[in-house]
Every structure is written in structure tokens, then in C-alpha cells.
Amino acid sequence: MRVLALLLATLAVGLLAIGITLYLSWQLEGSGAAINAAGSLRMRTYRMALTLEHYASTRDPQLNTRLRAEDSDFRQTLELLRKGDPGRPLYLPDTPAVRQRFAEIEQDYARLSRHWFLPVEAGQPLQDWQAFRTDADQFVDRINDLVLSIEQLNTRRTLWLRSSQMFLVAMAVAGAFGQIYLMFLLIFRPLERLRGGISRMTEKDFTVRLPVESRDEFGEVQHSFNRMADRLEEAYGSLALRVEEKTAELNAQNGELSLLYDVVAFVNRPQTSQNLCQGVLERLLAWFGADAGSVRVIDPLKQSAWLMTSVGLPESLQEAEICRRHEGCHCAPARKGEVVIVQMLPHPGQASSICAEAGFQQVSAFPISAGDNHLGVITLHFADKRVVSERETQLLTTLGQHLGIALDNLRLAARDKELAVSEERNLMAQGLHDSIAQGLSFLNLQVQMLDDSLKRNATSEAQEIVPLLRAGVTESYEDVRELLLNFRTRLQEGDLPGSMQTVIDKFRKQTGIATSLKLTGQGRPLLADQQLQLLFILQEALSNVRKHSQATLVEVTLHNDTPLELMIRDNGRGFDEVEMARRAERHVGLNIMRERAERLGAQLDLINDKGVSVVLTMQRAVVTQGEGANV
Incomplete structure (x- = not known):
């Protein structure tokens, strides 16, 4: 604020000095124009005197007209000096001496006009030409006195103007030095102290303090610097302790995170x-x-x-x-x-x-x-x-x-395994009950009939029963082998085509039926359980071909795309659709295949056209990494 007040005061003094200089210049210019106008009155006076002298000797009427024109010009010049002309500028100095002399000139001119000009304008002869010249010389002397007084006043004003200009020069020099000194005193020295304090603080000297010598902005800055130094000294004094505390806290948190990550990684094994x-x-x-x-x-x-x-x-x-x-x-x-x-x-x-x-x-x-x-x-x-x-x-x-x-996941995984084993055992139990049990029931009935025939010595009936017994035992034996094959089936990861080929090769050796496998498509992998269910459906379909179709050719096609399609087609005799519908509940193998298809979320269809085609259609399921295998 002090610097601002000083600058404003210097500006005010400078503007005042400049205003005075401008005023004096304006006064000098107006007075100079007044001197010229007043000087022209002398010329006009002598011109009118010559006109009167010429009139006195010639009595020319035209000179009367010229005299009136010269009188009019003289009066206009007096009027201009009286009122002034701000546009030029032109005005008489407003001093008592000048105004007094100008008033005397106006009075003398009025007397001269009444005594000399009016008679001439009226056409009367000029009475005493020498007396007029005497009056004219006295009148010019009064005009000279007026001009001289204005010139003297201008001389004093010129001196004032020069003095004000010298004052401006002196004030400019003094102001420059004063401002330099004040800037050094009020700005540069506090800034230098502040820079020195910051430099010492940079060198970790937190004991540095700045003297507060004023209450202005720099005083507030110095006071704020001292408060900052106090806080920095306090903070630096406890910095080592706080760093040690934070380091210990971070080490503890890192140790806890390490323990947490270790335990999480361990429980997921x-x-x-x-x-x-x-x-x-x-x-x-x-x-x-x-x-x-x-x-x-x-x-x-x-x-x-x-x-x-x-x-x-x-x-x-x-x-x-x-x-x-x-x-x-x-x-x-x-x-x-x-x-x-x-x-x-x-x-x-x-x-x-x-x-x-x-x-x-x-x-x-x-x-x-x-x-x-x-x-x-x-x-x-x-x-x-x-x-x-x-x-x-x-x-x-x-x-x-x-x-x-982790413990709950182990429990759920064990429960899932138990459920899967229970479901598989249920399917196997159905197969045992509805296939082998029926075969054994048939054999039991045939044995009773054989026993009855032997008791009655009906040898021919006994001979007819023995082939039936042999066929029943053979069929039951084949059923047992198929069930054992299902129990022993294991699917290696990514080996569904190989496992399907193994099943087909065993079927070909057991039955002698020509069987082929065709793989198409490059779809996404299936889950291992899904692949196993597909393998069981293939086994069951081939078992039905062996038991019922009397086929000589079987074609197996797996189209691995969206949707996935598995088709087992034979060239056998087909089936009676009416009889199939009537005995639907007794077709154990077909029911088992349909249950497996439901577990896959797939659709199982039988096509009875020049043989039987078993078609399984399944939309692709989303699998996670590591759970599926490529088909």
C-alpha cells in the first residue's frame, strides 16, 4: 500500500505541474495574440490619420466611405480584445493595469471619434489638422503602453513557465531516484531477505526468521514466512519419527496382504x-x-x-x-x-x-x-x-x-460327485433291472418248462426249449458285457473322437457289422461330463442296433458345430411305429438315451426310414477354461 500511495502522490504532483505548464502556455499564447491585435491598433490609427490628412487636403467624398470602413475595423478589433477569442486563443490578461489601460484606450477612441470622425462623416471640413495629429500621437502612446504592459506580463509568465519546466525536470530526476530508493527499500530489500530465507531453508536451516518491519503486504509475507518456517521446523523435527511409523505401518500392511494372498492361494488348491x-x-x-x-x-x-x-x-x-x-x-x-x-x-x-x-x-x-x-x-x-x-x-x-x-466348496463338490454317482447308478440300475432282469426272468420260465417236460418225459419239447435257453443266456451275457463296458468307460481330456472310435471298434468285433465314424465341424469344446454322456448315448444306440435291427451297415456322424449333432444310422429293418408307441415304457435303452439327452439339454429323435437313425441335437454350452476338451 505504501508503494501504491507513493506512486499516486508522485503522479498527482506531476499532473499538477504539467497542468500549470499547460495553463501558462495557454496564457502566453492568448497574450501573444492580444499583443498582435493591440499592435494592429497602432497601424489602424496611423492609417485613419493619413486618410483624414488626405481628406483635409482633397475633400474627396470617397475618403469619407473609407474612413467609416477603417473606423468599423478598429471598433471590431477593440471588441475582439474586450471579449477575447478562445478558438485562437486571444484575450487580454485579466489584470487591473491592463484592463485600466484598455478602458482608457476605448475612452480616448470614443473622444477621437466624436471630435474628428463624426464631422468628417457629416461632410464638414477638418478644422485643425495639427491638433488631430497631436491627439493621434497621444492615442498611439496609450496603445504602446497597453502592449508594453502585456509584454511585461508575458515576460513574467514565460519565467514562470520555464521555472515550472525546470521544476518538472527536477521532480522527474528526484522522483526517479526516490522511486529507485523506495523500490529498493520497500520491495527489493524485503524480496532479497525473502530469497535469502528461502535459500537457507532449502539448505534445511529451519531456524531462519525474517524481521517484520512494516504492516504492509511485504510485512504480511514476512510474517507468513516465519509461520511457515515454524511449522516446517516442527514438521521436520518429527518427520523421522513419522516416516518410521509409516514404514512400520506399511510393512505390517504388506505382511498382512502377503498372508492373505498366501492363504487365498493355498485354500484354492x-x-x-x-x-x-x-x-x-x-x-x-x-x-x-x-x-x-x-x-x-x-x-x-x-x-x-x-x-x-x-x-x-x-x-x-x-x-x-x-x-x-x-x-x-x-x-x-x-x-x-x-x-x-x-x-x-x-x-x-x-x-x-x-x-x-x-x-x-x-x-x-x-x-x-x-x-x-x-x-x-x-x-x-x-x-x-x-x-x-x-x-x-x-x-x-x-x-x-x-x-x-473353501470348506463349503469342498462339501458342495463332494455332494455334486455323490449326486452324479447316484444318477449314474440309477441309470445302470434301470439297465440291470429292465434288461438283465427280464432275460433272467425269461430263463427262469424256460427252466421251469424244461423241468416240466423232463418230468413228463417229453423229450421233443425239452429239445425245443434248450436252444431258447442258450439264446437267452447269450443275450444276457452280451447285456452284462455292455454294462461292464459302461462302468469301465473313462474319457481322457480331448480324446472324445478316440473314445468313440474305441467303442465302434469293439462293436464291430462283437457283431461283425461294418461300422464307420465321420467327424465334421470345428466348434467350441464341450465339458467333460457332456462328452461322457455323448459316449454313453452312442453305446446304447449301438446296443439297440445289435439287439433289434438285423443291420449290416452302421454310420456314425458327429458334426461339431452350432448346433452339435450326433447321428447313428443303420440299414436294418426299422421298427413298427404303432408297436413302438404301445410298448414305449418297456424300451429301456431308448428311455435311458432320452434321460441322458435331457441331462445335456438336447433333443433326441428317431427317424424310421430305410433303417433307423438316432439323431441327437444340442445347442452349444459356454465352457470355462480347463473344463472342456476339444472334440
Whole structure:
């Protein structure tokens, strides 16, 4: 603000001096024009005097007219000097002496006009020419006095103008030096101090402070710099401690992330639940520095917790009855997601717990959960008291959730396997019941008839029954071989064409029927279970060809595209569609193929035209990497 005020004051003084100079110049210009106009009055006076002298000697009337014109010009010049002309500019100086002399000139001219010009204008003769010349000379002297007074005034104003110009020059020089000094004093010196302070602070000298000598902007900057230096000194003093704290915190977080990634990678490996719990427990013991630990899984039906694995746990705790009762042990989490930390500190009159008797002072327990299901609990036993932070508590909860999800996935995978085995066994049971059981029932009936014929000595009837028995035994034998083949069928990854060729080769050797395999298309891979169901449908269709078709040629075509199509076509005798519809429930093989097609989400059609064509049509399913095999 001080610099701004100084600049404004300097500007005001400079503008004032310039205004005075302009005013004086304007005054001088107007006075100079007035001197010229007043000087012209002398010329006009002498001109009128010559005109009167000529008139006095000649009495020419035209001179009268010229005299009136000269009188008019003289009066206009007087009027111009009286009022002035701002446009030129032209005006008399407004001083008493000048105005007095100008008034005397106007009065003398009025007297001269009455005494000399009016008679001449009236045509009267000029009485005394010498007296007029005397009056004219006196009148010119008065005009000279007026011009002289204006010139003297202009001389003084010229001196003032020069003085103001010299003052402007002096003020410009003084102002320049003054501004330079003030700029140095008010700006450059504070900036230099500020630069020096910043330079010292750059060299980590946080003790530097700037003197606050004013309350202007630079004073505020210096004060702010000092406050900044105070804070930097304080911050730098505690920087090492904070860096150490942050480094320790980051190391702890990195360690926790490393533990979390390690546990997540471990629980996603294919392994048994025992190994899964053992590996997670060992990692937790190593990380938290626990002296012992255990993993117990909850039986939801019996509401009991069974020990899955333990490390360093005394036998007394492993077999303790209270630890088997879920929510009966004081260190078991009462709610999902709750971490329990129990201090085993003895209190007067209170019986010690079995954990305290085993030498543990602290037990930390956290749940094993999968979604809303509480699956078990992990306990960490410490011989000494250990503080578990909130972040570690969250880590324990997260690890318990990952272990719970892994255990639940193992349970679901085992259940899926059991369901798949149960469904396959159900299909095999249907095959045993509806094919072999019927054959055995037929053989039993034929044996009874043979026994009856032998008792009646009906040898001819017995001889007719024996071929039937032999054919029934042969058919049952073939059925058993096919079922055993289905049981033994295994599909290697990416080997569906090879497995289909193996089935076809066995069929050709058993029956002697010419059989071919044709593969087309380059579609996406199928799941392993889908490929196995396709192989079972092929086996069942070939079995039906052997039993019923009396064919000599079989063509198998697999078109691997969208949709996928499997066709087994023979040149046999076909079937009676009316009889087929009537005995639909007794066609075990066809029902099994349709059940397998439903499991694939496919459509199974029978075409009875110059033989039988079994056509399976299936839309392609989306597979994940590693689950399917190329056809």
C-alpha cells in the first residue's frame, strides 16, 4: 500500500505541474495574440490619420466611405480584445493595469471619434489638422503602453513557465531516484531477505526468521514466512519419527496382504479338508506368533464342534468335553463375524479354566463362515498376553471367511460327485433291472418248462426249449458285457473322437457289422461330463442296433458345430411305429438315451426310414477354461 500511495502522490504532483505548464502556455499564447491585435491598433490609427490628412487636403467624398470602413475595423478589433477569442486563443490578461489601460484606450477612441470622425462623416471640413495629429500621437502612446504592459506580463509568465519546466525536470530526476530508493527499500530489500530465507531453508536451516518491519503486504509475507518456517521446523523435527511409523505401518500392511494372498492361494488348491485346515492353521500360528492353535468344525445337527486339526495343543484341550460343545466353551464366537479374545487372568474366588491350567494366558477365537453359515471356529492360544489390533481382527475375520468358503466348496463338490454317482447308478440300475432282469426272468420260465417236460418225459419239447435257453443266456451275457463296458468307460481330456472310435471298434468285433465314424465341424469344446454322456448315448444306440435291427451297415456322424449333432444310422429293418408307441415304457435303452439327452439339454429323435437313425441335437454350452476338451 505504501508503494501504491507513493506512486499516486508522485503522479498527482506531476499532473499538477504539467497542468500549470499547460495553463501558462495557454496564457502566453492568448497574450501573444492580444499583443498582435493591440499592435494592429497602432497601424489602424496611423492609417485613419493619413486618410483624414488626405481628406483635409482633397475633400474627396470617397475618403469619407473609407474612413467609416477603417473606423468599423478598429471598433471590431477593440471588441475582439474586450471579449477575447478562445478558438485562437486571444484575450487580454485579466489584470487591473491592463484592463485600466484598455478602458482608457476605448475612452480616448470614443473622444477621437466624436471630435474628428463624426464631422468628417457629416461632410464638414477638418478644422485643425495639427491638433488631430497631436491627439493621434497621444492615442498611439496609450496603445504602446497597453502592449508594453502585456509584454511585461508575458515576460513574467514565460519565467514562470520555464521555472515550472525546470521544476518538472527536477521532480522527474528526484522522483526517479526516490522511486529507485523506495523500490529498493520497500520491495527489493524485503524480496532479497525473502530469497535469502528461502535459500537457507532449502539448505534445511529451519531456524531462519525474517524481521517484520512494516504492516504492509511485504510485512504480511514476512510474517507468513516465519509461520511457515515454524511449522516446517516442527514438521521436520518429527518427520523421522513419522516416516518410521509409516514404514512400520506399511510393512505390517504388506505382511498382512502377503498372508492373505498366501492363504487365498493355498485354500484354492485341490486338497482334502484336513490338509486345508492344517495349512491355514500353520500359517496363522507363524504370523501371529501363537504357541498353539486348533480348528474345530461345527456339526449343525448335533450342535457340537469336532476337532479337525491342531498344532501344539495339549491332549487335555484336544479331548476336553467343553470344547466339543458349540457355544459351550467360553472362547467360542457367539455370533457370525465376531472375534473373541479371552484373557486367562486369575481372579480371587474364581476357578481357573482348562486353558489357564494348560499354561495359556490368552485365547483368540474367530469364526469360520461361508455366507450366512457358521461352519466352525479357529482358536489361537498364547502363553503371554498379546494385543490384537482392529486391523488384525479384520484380517482374522477375512481369513476365516476364505477358509469357510473353501470348506463349503469342498462339501458342495463332494455332494455334486455323490449326486452324479447316484444318477449314474440309477441309470445302470434301470439297465440291470429292465434288461438283465427280464432275460433272467425269461430263463427262469424256460427252466421251469424244461423241468416240466423232463418230468413228463417229453423229450421233443425239452429239445425245443434248450436252444431258447442258450439264446437267452447269450443275450444276457452280451447285456452284462455292455454294462461292464459302461462302468469301465473313462474319457481322457480331448480324446472324445478316440473314445468313440474305441467303442465302434469293439462293436464291430462283437457283431461283425461294418461300422464307420465321420467327424465334421470345428466348434467350441464341450465339458467333460457332456462328452461322457455323448459316449454313453452312442453305446446304447449301438446296443439297440445289435439287439433289434438285423443291420449290416452302421454310420456314425458327429458334426461339431452350432448346433452339435450326433447321428447313428443303420440299414436294418426299422421298427413298427404303432408297436413302438404301445410298448414305449418297456424300451429301456431308448428311455435311458432320452434321460441322458435331457441331462445335456438336447433333443433326441428317431427317424424310421430305410433303417433307423438316432439323431441327437444340442445347442452349444459356454465352457470355462480347463473344463472342456476339444472334440
